[in-house]
Amino acid sequence: MEFPGNAGLLLNEARGNSVRVIRGLKIRGKKRRKAMGGYEYCGLFRVADHWMTVGKEGFLVCQFKLVKLAPGETPKAKPIAPPIEDTPVEEQVRRAVEYQRLVRNSKVVRAVKEMYGNTCQMCETRLQVSPEGEAYSEAAHIRALGKPHNGPDVLGNVLCLCANCHALFDRGALQLSDHLDVLDGLTRTIKGKLKKVREHEIKVEFVRHHRQRWDDRFSTPIDHKS
Numbered sequence: 001m002e003f004p005g006n007a008g009l010l011l012n013e014a015r016g017n018s019v020r021v022i023r024g025l026k027i028r029g030k031k032r033r034k035a036m037g038g039y040e041y042c043g044l045f046r047v048a049d050h051w052m053t054v055g056k057e058g059f060l061v062c063q064f065k066l067v068k069l070a071p072g073e074t075p076k077a078k079p080i081a082p083p084i085e086d087t088p089v090e091e092q093v094r095r096a097v098e099y100q101r102l103v104r105n106s107k108v109v110r111a112v113k114e115m116y117g118n119t120c121q122m123c124e125t126r127l128q129v130s131p132e133g134e135a136y137s138e139a140a141h142i143r144a145l146g147k148p149h150n151g152p153d154v155l156g157n158v159l160c161l162c163a164n165c166h167a168l169f170d171r172g173a174l175q176l177s178d179h180l181d182v183l184d185g186l187t188r189t190i191k192g193k194l195k196k197v198r199e200h201e202i203k204v205e206f207v208r209h210h211r212q213r214w215d216d217r218f219s220t221p222i223d224h225k226s
């Protein structure tokens, strides 16, 4: 993913993302101008370094060193360390953005939505959003992605849910038993059975990890009989 502008180049440097470089051409002939629109695509680069200098008009200018990538080379993604001066809100925003980025790029997320045709595995709601039948669903990671839970982005750790069930699940108001019953997370009584296709193997360790996050709400174990 690329971010535009100087701030974007800084972000791309921090994250190890590649950037596409397009250069304005010195126009030599009308034909060329027509063909290229006055611009030339120079390929993929990584942002290797940046520094501040004083420009002609006395303003501080941020300059970047771009290194062209070899064909097929992808820059190594760097771990993202939060800046020390982040406030709790900034930290939350940064995490949310990072989480969205992880989710958007995930093949697993697309796969689980396809597997269930965007129908919620908990309440069977399918939110149709276009006359053509397009539907909206969300992929919920059972053991959450990112810090501090560090759940993996694998099919065994992901559910296809509607927006409501996703919100409730992420806050522990819906949970799953080891047998994949849908539990009311506030009373831990069984509400129903999770809808599941055979090829979707949900790992019990992730379900337990999710439940354990909310364990301090309860003094009694789950009642499997009710």
Ligand SMILES: [Zn+2]
Pocket: 120, 121, 122, 123, 124, 125, 161, 162, 163, 164, 165, 166
């Ligand atoms: Zn639902």
